[in-house]
Amino acid sequence: MAEIEFADGKFTVDRPEARGEVYLQGAHVTRWVPAAQRPVIFLSPNSAFAPGRAIRGGIPVVFPWFGPHPSDPQAPQHGYARTRPWLFAGAAGGALQFELAAEPFRLRYEVAFGATLALTLTVENRSSQEAGCEAALHSYFAVSDVAAVAVEGLAGCTYLDKPDGMRRKLQAGDVTFAGETDRVYLDTPPQLAIRDPGWRRRIAIDKTGAAATIVWNPWRDKAAAMADLGAEAWRGMVCVETGNVADNAVRLAAGASHTMTTAIAVAAL
16 A cells, blocks of 8 residues: 655655655656665755756656757746646556646646656647647666666667767667767667666666657766756766657647656666
């Protein structure tokens, strides 16, 4: 039986299989700890938990654009879904449901805490015209040392390399880290993984309805300039994000909806 509590703007879920935490602001998952495991989700110790400000770490919901707005430099980075309060729509077992009106869209989001963390985001176009959007589950994962981990499953995929002027490149082998990494991988396979030899575990990431994968670590200099991250925290995190962005953005007919899912599980190496 799941025990669900709400206090200080967040839900906590305590189950035999796992413990979890999610804020109403942004429907933002900040904690998932499977039984007898280390925390899997990274949360910055310097994050500002303030109304209207994005939480640094966890799993922000990026919507309806990824990165800067394409035409309005004053618009918030990664859209507005991650900083708005969502409506709590109910709970069943260890699963929590949230909704957000984001005209012309409506978002429905389910977060299910268990031995697997299961996330389901549905975007519905409520207008009478076709509408496009980008969306991502911006997952920050806790790792022993980003310089020692590898992301499996992206070999052969094309990616946009942001630090190199968004040049298109082809991934050879696993993704490893030796400096700032900010890449949008296109048309990616449904199953990926983070191999972490330092903590002797493998984080499996299975996705549906999501063609893109974003891989990010700011490295030392950029992290030091981020007040809500700091000079050292970057080493213990890596983002491997499920999404539909850039070339893989979604266009929805009037009244149509689109669902993407992410299921995260941990196994020993």
